[in-house]
Amino acid sequence: MHVTLQRDLTDLSNSVEISSLTVQFGSHTALMDINLTIKSGEFISVIGPNGGGKSTLVRLILGLIQPNIGTIYVFGSKPSDLPSDAFGYVPQIKTADRSFPALPIELVASGLSATWPRKVKGELKEKALDALKTVGAEHLADRPLSRLSGGELQRIYLARSIVRNPKILILDEPATGFDSTAEMDLNKTIENIHKVSDTTIIMVTHDWESAFHHSDRVAVLNKNLICCDTPDSAFSEDALRVAFGHIGHTHEMLFGAKHHH
Amino acid sequence: MQEIINILQMPFIQRALIAGIVVGFLGSFYAAFVVQRRMSFLGDGLAHSAFGGIALGLLIGTEPMWIALPATVIVALAITWLKEKTELGSDTAIGIFFAVSMALGIIFLSLKKNYSVDAFTYLFGSILMVQAADLYASIILAVVTILISARYWHRWAYATFDTELAKSDRHNVRFDDYLLSVMIALTIVFSIKLVGIVLIAAYLVIPAAASRLISRTFYSMTVLSIIFGITASVAGLFLSVIFDLPSGAVIILTQAFIFFLALIYSRLRK
Ligand SMILES: Nc1ncnc2c1ncn2[C@@H]1O[C@H](COP(=O)(O)OP(=O)(O)O)[C@@H](O)[C@H]1O
Ligand SMILES: [Mg+2]
Secondary structure, three states: OHHHHHHHHOOOOEEEEEEEEEEEEOOEEEEEEEEEEEEOOOEEEEEOOOOOOHHHHHHHHOOOOOOOEEEEEEOOEOHHHOOHHHEEEEOOOOOOOOOOOOOHHHHHHHHHHOOOOOOOOHHHHHHHHHHHHHOOOHHHOOOOHHHOOHHHHHHHHHHHHHOOOOOEEEEEOOOOOOOHHHHHHHHHHHHHHHHHOOOEEEEEOOOHHHHHHHOOEEEEEEOEEEEEEOHHHHOOHHHHHHHHOOHHHHHHHHHHHHHOO | OHHHHHHHOOHHHHHHHHHHHHHHHHHHHHHHHHHHOOOHHHHHHHHHHHHHHHHHHHHHOOOHHHHHHHHHHHHHHHHHHHHHHOOOOHHHHHHHHHHHHHHHHHHHHHOOOOHHHHHHHHHHOOHHHOOHHHHHHHHHHHHHHHHHHHHHHHHHHHHHHOHHHHHHOOOOHHHHHHHHHHHHHHHHHHHHHHHHHHHHHHHOOHHHHHHHHHOOOHHHHHHHHHHHHHHHHHHHHHHHHHHOOOHHHHHHHHHHHHHHHHHHHHHHHO
């Protein structure tokens, strides 16, 4: 009965609904009393200091961790009840074994099979190659993963996350290891996905400039959700002061984000 | 040629061949995961835990396998648990059990008179004196391995590469890890009676190490490892009969020779 009631209250045009949510690891509180609603098709950037709970928030949305207090619904369901192919995910800290004998095309195909593929051929291969093309990495398809640079590997992960046409795309610092050209390519790719599809995009980033210019809303997170608002309001001095403390430094970054184009 | 046909007609050789192929398959299939997950020490550790169990069995005079089987499975679970719950690396967790099991085994054996002959059999095996019942047990395990690998090869491979991705695709990585450890423990226990502790530990490392050198994908690494393992069993067995040398030792050297060839091939290809 209780569950049905919850579902009735859920607005299906929202992709993520988080209320009064707290996450603790032992005695350490990583997220504190978070309330956040994300609409379908929105592009949200998440910024905040290291250890501010950004990765915890996205792993919560993916259903990889459970809240201690509060509720989270993704498309009206508990995240862990949703099929995994609803999510496209680029994890932050690569737990990947870089010496694993594998080809990029296999890693991308794993996004379609949701497990490790034996052989990549036929339709699976075509779709994987398409995704590699989208991120500008088709030339890497057959190069062993162990020979890729960090930025190249990151692109393969991005291709893997979009190959399944996810309803929610979750990118946790996807530009790590990118040079500035690669970063612009990444922004273009994501911008394009945002334009042509109704995919909800949640991107954790340290790149304030792209957060400012590309996303619909910016969430500022430091254990508490300080705000989740339009880029103009989120990049206000107050919000940043609360999140990062020292205003002198943030002011320069803010200035860069708003005026440098 | 006639000589080989004559050798092949001897029942003990036929049983040894089947044992070599079955153990070669089991050991070198799981070896792909053991090597890629850097658990090479696990084979050694578990094999020596089995030794502790066998020694206890010999001491109290029951079939040693009935003690070795649960002992080894429990140690495999304990090692996996220690690795998961503490900051200790698996090598450290294994090292602890390795040493304790050996110490217990030696104490158990010292309490029993005339221990050395029996214990020697278990350490180095006697593939030429295989019992039919032991053979059936390992054949059943090989069939079970083939059946579950249809599903679990993919999952184990996925989590070997990136646990975070495997978890995000709703795989129960914890359960899968425990299952893999138990299957490796069973492989070791069922193989010890056939080929001995030293040889099964070699199967769990060398064929996959050789195939890792020349494989671009994990699937080909797995397949080549199995091919290398079985080839080493068959070739090593024939060589040991022809030259009248200890079969287990010759099989290990054959594996090492294949590893050496793979190493040369991988260098030349670059
Ligand atoms: N699995 C975990 N166990 C214990 N503490 C954790 C775990 N994951 C994250 N934390 C802690 O929670 C806090 C937030 O971490 P995280 O979400 O990774 O921050 P961010 O991604 O913003 O840098 C940090 O203090 C981190 O140490
Ligand atoms: Mg993080």
